[in-house]
Amino acid sequence: MAGLRGLAGASPNILSWGSMKALSTRDRHQAPDGGKRRACRPCNFWEPSLLRGRGLRGNEEEDKMKTQRNIPKLRGKTLSYRRETKPRPQYRYGSDIPRMMSDYRLRQIYTLKNVKTRSIRPLLLRQKIYERTLGLRKEGKSYKEIQRSILAEFNEWLGKSIISLSVRAKHKPNGKVIQVKKDGYWFGYVVGTILSDGRFSKHSEQADIELRVKDTEYAQTFAQALAKIGLKPAINQLTDGRLQVRAQTAELYHILKYNQWKTYINADKQVKLVLLKGFFDGDGIALFPSFVNSNKQLLTYIESLLKELKIRASPSSLIAKEGERRWNSQKKMWMHTKKDVYEILIHPEDYQRFLEVVGTPISRKRYLIELSIRTIQSYVDVIRSSNDWRRVCQKLRVAIGRNIKKKKDY
Numbered sequence: 001m002a003g004l005r006g007l008a009g010a011s012p013n014i015l016s017w018g019s020m021k022a023l024s025t026r027d028r029h030q031a032p033d034g035g036k037r038r039a040c041r042p043c044n045f046w047e048p049s050l051l052r053g054r055g056l057r058g059n060e061e062e063d064k065m066k067t068q069r070n071i072p073k074l075r076g077k078t079l080s081y082r083r084e085t086k087p088r089p090q091y092r093y094g095s096d097i098p099r100m101m102s103d104y105r106l107r108q109i110y111t112l113k114n115v116k117t118r119s120i121r122p123l124l125l126r127q128k129i130y131e132r133t134l135g136l137r138k139e140g141k142s143y144k145e146i147q148r149s150i151l152a153e154f155n156e157w158l159g160k161s162i163i164s165l166s167v168r169a170k171h172k173p174n175g176k177v178i179q180v181k182k183d184g185y186w187f188g189y190v191v192g193t194i195l196s197d198g199r200f201s202k203h204s205e206q207a208d209i210e211l212r213v214k215d216t217e218y219a220q221t222f223a224q225a226l227a228k229i230g231l232k233p234a235i236n237q238l239t240d241g242r243l244q245v246r247a248q249t250a251e252l253y254h255i256l257k258y259n260q261w262k263t264y265i266n267a268d269k270q271v272k273l274v275l276l277k278g279f280f281d282g283d284g285i286a287l288f289p290s291f292v293n294s295n296k297q298l299l300t301y302i303e304s305l306l307k308e309l310k311i312r313a314s315p316s317s318l319i320a321k322e323g324e325r326r327w328n329s330q331k332k333m334w335m336h337t338k339k340d341v342y343e344i345l346i347h348p349e350d351y352q353r354f355l356e357v358v359g360t361p362i363s364r365k366r367y368l369i370e371l372s373i374r375t376i377q378s379y380v381d382v383i384r385s386s387n388d389w390r391r392v393c394q395k396l397r398v399a400i401g402r403n404i405k406k407k408k409d410y
Contacts, residue, residue: 121156123254126173129154130166137167179230180251182264186228188271191261192278193222195298200256207253211245212238218281219243221361272305276358286368288397289346289354294339303344311354312347314390319343345390348376348383375400
């Protein structure tokens with residue numbers, strides 16, 4: 001300790017690595033003036049110029065303060081040093097990469113900032129990579145050749161362990177994802193309901209589908225459809241009186257987000273019918289039946305499905321512009337529309353066919369369709385003679401709707 005106190009009064013330039021190494025561990029971690037021990041590093045007493053000579057550098061302001069003051073006054077201050085390293089050259093994956101480059105170097109190139117990396121790949125991408133990996137292995141490709149092919153096609157680096165597990169059928173891209181039954185009656189109803197009145201979202205690596213309605217019969221039907229396709233729905237009561245039907249499903253979320261549902265819907269004619277039924281239950285008007293939605297392309301697809309069933313319908317027409325002010329009779333307040341709203345009207349002479357072929361499981365809407373059929377019988381001649389039958393139906397809907405609201409008999 002005496003040797004350290006003698007050094008403390010001298011210039012700090014005489015302290016070197018050899019002199020500090022000669023001191024004991026206790027002396028190096030004790031203050032030179034005999035104060036308390038501090039968890040300070042021996043580098044507090046090192047000469048910055050010597051550190052730079054060894055490939056280290058420190059803060060310039062701290063270095064100036066250290067050279068101007070003696071060692072006892074530097075007690076409690078810690079300098080931070082790090083090794084000087086040369087910046088790595090930036091590479092890109094492309095034709096300029098040597099053909100015989102090592103796999104380690106290819107992985108280094110892939111993980112650079114110019115290539116987008118993910119912790120978890122999307123489900124559909126994992127399925128495509130999995131199928132492509134099995135196909136390349138059946139062709140007799142080695143693991144290294146599979147890695148290069150996957151990187152060239154999908155811009156994704158696949159480890160050899162993942163390839164081995166996939167080939168030996170010990171790894172599947174779905175993992176713990178709940179498998180959804182994508183064929184049959186109930187799948188079409190679920191897709192039609194979500195596209196019309198439902199919603200799908202993703203948060204915290206969980207994907208949810210949700211429906212919020214006041215009609216108890218509608219909520220129970222949708223929950224039953226979710227259970228039939230393999231999901232576990234939950235029905236909750238919200239504070240505003242609506243019912244919330246919610247289920248977690250990553251596979252169905254990706255199918256809806258990336259518009260993969262048409263491949264399953266168009267494969268079966270019966271599923272198309274049920275899609276119309278679910279869409280009508282969500283965004284359909286039962287009194288003088290029509291479909292209403294803000295997605296014009298989706299309504300065009302609905303119109304094509306109706307033509308396949310030989311049900312006549314009008315082309316989609318704009319009924320409300322974005323930002324338009326309208327009176328909401330249910331909430332009893334003025335509201336502004338957020339998007340353009342379009343409508344497709346069913347021809348009055350095809351109401352009976354629409355009820356028989358498409359129909360609806362909701363008794364309230366079924367009653368309104370039957371009421372429309374009875375009402376339209378008195379106006380058949382007027383509709384046939386009129387050039388614009390849509391305007392006639394809209395006027396009848398307003399007149400009858402007001403009487404129904406007054407009587408409240410449905």
